Amino acid sequence: xxxxxxxxxxxxxxxxxxxxxxxxxxxxxxxxxxxxxxxxxxxxxxxxxxxxxxxxxxxxxxxxxxxxxxxxxxxxxxxxxxxxxxxxxxxxxxxxxxxxxxxxxxxxxxxxxxxxxx
Numbered sequence: 577x578x579x580x581x582x583x584x585x586x587x588x589x590x591x592x593x594x595x596x597x598x599x600x601x602x603x604x605x606x607x608x609x610x611x612x613x614x615x616x617x618x619x620x621x622x623x624x625x626x627x628x629x630x631x632x633x634x635x636x637x638x639x640x641x642x643x644x645x646x647x648x649x650x651x652x653x654x655x656x657x658x659x660x661x662x663x664x665x666x667x668x669x670x671x672x673x674x675x676x677x678x679x680x681x682x683x684x685x686x687x688x689x690x691x692x693x694x
Contacts, residue, residue, distance in 0.1 A: 579687060582657040583612050583631065590649065599636070607638050607678050610649075615684065626690050631659060633683045638672065640679045650683060659685035 577585075580596065587594045593601075593609040601607055615630040633649065635641055650661045664684035672678050 579629070579631070579657060579659070580612075580614070583633070583653065583659075586652050586656045587612060587633070587649070589652065590645075603673060607636055607672055607676075609636055610634065611636065620688050623690075626688060628686045628688045630662070631685045631687075633685065635681045635683070637679055638676050640677075641681055646681055646683065653683075653685055657685075659687050662686050 584594060584596065587610050590610065595609060595611045597611070597613050599609055599611050601609060611634040613632050613634075615632050618628050618630070620626040620628040633653065635646065635649065646665065653659050654661060662684045664682075666682045668680045668682070670678050670680070
């Protein structure tokens with residue numbers, strides 16, 4: 577099973593809709609879901625053959641994200657997907673239908689591939 581399939585399986589366990597790449601929610605849908613995606617591939621360390629793959633997990637919740645949910649997701653991804661949390665986490669906010677605040681948290685994870693000549 578590849579990393580994207582592992583991520584999907586892991587995130588579905590949190591009981592919210594999970595999308596890859598982007599959400600297909602409509603304005604009147606409840607905006608409580610998770611989106612994940614690949615972000616970049618970068619050279620890792622001093623070897624020309626080691627690369628780091630970066631992944632993002634976006635938690636989107638109307639009003640606010642329940643405290644501690646991000647820690648549960650980080651721990652689950654570390655344990656089940658063997659991805660490393662980079663420490664990068666960013667909150668953003670939008671307004672839905674001019675009356676509901678939507679909180680979005682982006683978490684960044686990485687996996688290093690050793691001996692991969694690209």
